[in-house]
Amino acid sequence: MLSAFEVDRMNDDAPVLIIDDEDAVRGVFRRVLERAGWSVLEAPDGESGLSLCRQHAPGLVLVDLRMPGMGGLEVLTRIVEEHAETPVIMITGQGTMADAVEALRGGAWDFVSKPLPDNEILRHAVRRGLERSALLRQNRIYGDSLRATNQRLSAALAELHSDEQGARQLQFQLLPEDNLRLGAFRCERRLFPSQLLSGDFLDYFSLNDRYAGFYLADVAGHGAASAFVTAILTTLVAKYRQALPLRGDETILHPQQLLKGLDADLKALGLPKHVTMFYAVVDLEIGHLVYGNAGAFPFPFLSNGEETVQLESSGRPLNLPGRAPFGAGEATFAPGGRLLLASDGVLELSPKRTHRESREQLSHWVSRAQSLSDITQPLGLADSTSLSDDVALLFLHHEETNS
C-alpha cells in the first residue's frame, strides 16, 4: 500500500497535459507551467490528447473547449469516463461563460480563459486541481486500506468466534446429562454464561451403589481463561472419582478431603485464578448429605417440606492463600426434599433487590419448586438473557418412592 507521502510524490511527478489546437496557446501555457516546475505534455486535438492520457496518466489535463474535430466537451466526457480521478480544467475563450458552466456540469474541475489575464491564474488553478486530486486519491487509498483491514479483522473475529463456539460446545458437552436420575434423586442443571464461555461449572455423578457426588464451582473472572480452569477442575475431579474404584482411595467420598486435594492440585499448577466450590456427597439410601464449602455463595438452599434452610458453611476458596479452613456440614435430605445450588451471578439478576432479598426470594421458590424451571422462569432466565455474570444452577429433587 502507498503512504500518503508516496501518493503526493506520484501526483507531483505526473505531467500536465495540454490539449489545444492553437500552437501559440499551448506554447504560452507550457512555459508558464514549466517555470512553475511541472512537466508538460501537449496534444493539438482531442483524439491524440486522449491517446496521450492513456499512455502517460497525467496528473491534470487542460482542455480547450472549442476545437475542430472532437470538441472539448466530448474530450471532457471521455476523460471523466476513463480516468475519473484525473482533474480536468477547461480552457475557454473570453465571454463564453455559458460554455464554461456547461463544462463544469459535465465534470470539469475549473476553467481558465485565454488569453490568460494573469499567469498566476493558471498556476493557481493547476496547483489547486492537483492538490484536490491528491486528496481524493489519498482518501480512496485510505478507504481501500480501511476496508481491507476491516475485512481482515472481521475474518479474525469470525475465526475467534467460531473457536469460542467450538469451546462452548465442548464445555456444554462436559456437563452431566440434564434430568439424570441417581437413585431416588432427580438432577437438573442449567448453565447461562455471560459470554460464550462460562467460568461457572457444575457436575453430578454416581460414586458407587450407595453414594453420589455433586458440585458447583465458580472460577474468578469470566470468559475463556476461566472456562479453561473449569475444564481443568473437571479433569481433577475425574481423577479422584477414578481413584475410588481403581485404588480404593476414598477422597471423593469426603468433601473436606476432596477440597483439600483440589486446592493442592490447583496450587501446584500455579494458575492465577481462585475457585469457589461447594461439593457434597449424598447417601442415596438414607438421604444424608455431607458437604464441604470452599467459599461458594449463596449457600445452597435445602427444602424439606415447607421450610427451606440455607446450608451456611464459610470457607476459603480453592487456590487462594489463607489460613481459613474449608467449610463443612451435614444435613438430612429427606424424600420430597429439594436442593438448589446457585452461583453468585444469580444474585445480580434483580438489580433493585439487595442480595438478602434475592436470597429470600430464591428460598421461597425452592420450597415450591417441582423442577428447575420453577426457578429459572420467575428469575427470567433464558438462553438469550444478557447477563453481567455467569449463572449456574443445580437442582436436586429427592423423589418420594412408593416402595
Added chain:
Amino acid sequence: MILGHVTHAAREGVHVLRYFGTVNYTLAPGLQRFLTHLIHGGSVSGLVFDLTAAVSLDSTNLGLMARANEEVHDLGAANSVIISNNEDIDVVLRSMGFDQTFDLFPASNALAEPAEPVAATSPSATELHHTMLDAHRALCRLSEAGRLEFEPVFACLERDSH
C-alpha cells in the same frame, strides 16, 4: 452505576485503600501491580481496606485482597483490616472465610474512638490494630477537612513508574 475506582493514602506505614462504586475485574490488574509495588517496597506495617463507599466487589478483587493480606502477614504485619457497612459485601466476605484472616469492622465502630481495646490475639497485635484504625481515622478526617487527598491508585502507579 458508580464507576469503580480505588484511592490510596498512607500514614506511618499504614496504607489505606478506599474502594468506590462497583469494583470489578477491569480494575484488578492495575490494583495488583500497585499492591505488589507497595508490599515489596517494604514500608507496609498494615493494610486497611475501606469498603464503605463500595457498591460491590467481584471475586477477582476479593482474591486480590486475600493474596495481599497473606503477603503482608507473611512479612510480619498484622491481619489486614476491612471496614465495611454493606451487608451484601459482608456476607460474601464471611462466606469466603475472610473473618478468620482479616479483622472486619463495621464502619460505625471503626470511625468512632474505640471504648474498649480491639479484640486481638496478642498485646502487640492489639497495639497494631489500634495504630491501623487510628491511621484510618486520621486520614479520613484530614480528607474531610480538605487537607489531604486520597490519591487514585492509578495516579500513584503512573507517578511511581516515572
